[in-house]
Amino acid sequence: AGMKYVMSTTRNSSDWQNTKFISTVDEIKELKNSDGPDLQVHGVANLFKIIAEDLVDELWLKTFAVTLGNGKKLFAEGTIPAAFELTEHTVTPSGVIMANYKRAGEVKTGSF
Numbered sequence: 001a002g003m004k005y006v007m008s009t010t011r012n013s014s015d016w017q018n019t020k021f022i023s024t025v026d027e028i029k030e031l032k033n034s035d036g037p038d039l040q041v042h043g044v045a046n047l048f049k050i051i052a053e054d055l056v057d058e059l060w061l062k063t064f065a066v067t068l069g070n071g072k073k074l075f076a077e078g079t080i081p082a083a084f085e086l087t088e089h090t091v092t093p094s095g096v097i098m099a100n101y102k103r104a105g106e107v108k109t110g111s112f
Helices: 025-032 047-052
Strands: 004-007 019-022 058-063 084-091 097-103
Touching (some): 019 025, 025 047
Antiparallel strands (some): 058 097, 084 097
C-alpha cells in the first residue's frame, strides 16, 4: 500500500507503517497539487477549513440517527458556498445513510 497521511494537531508519529503526519491546510494543498492517488480526509474536526479553502472535490457523508449532545459543526463559520451533486446513496439495514456528492461548481439558488 502507498503512503498514508494523517492530519493531526496533537500527534506527529505512529507505529503505523508508511504513515506521515500533517497538521496544516497548506500541507493538504501541496498534496492535492502533486501527482499521486486520491487524497481522502476522514473525520470532521478540520473539514470546514478544507472546504473553506475550496479543496474538496467530493464529500462522502455518513449520517447516523443518534444524538450525542454538543459537538463540532460539519460546516462552521468561514465555509465558502459550494454546490455538490449527489452521485450515489445507500441506506443500510440499520438506518445509516451513506451519500456521496461530487463538487458541482457555483451555488445556484432555487427550489428543490
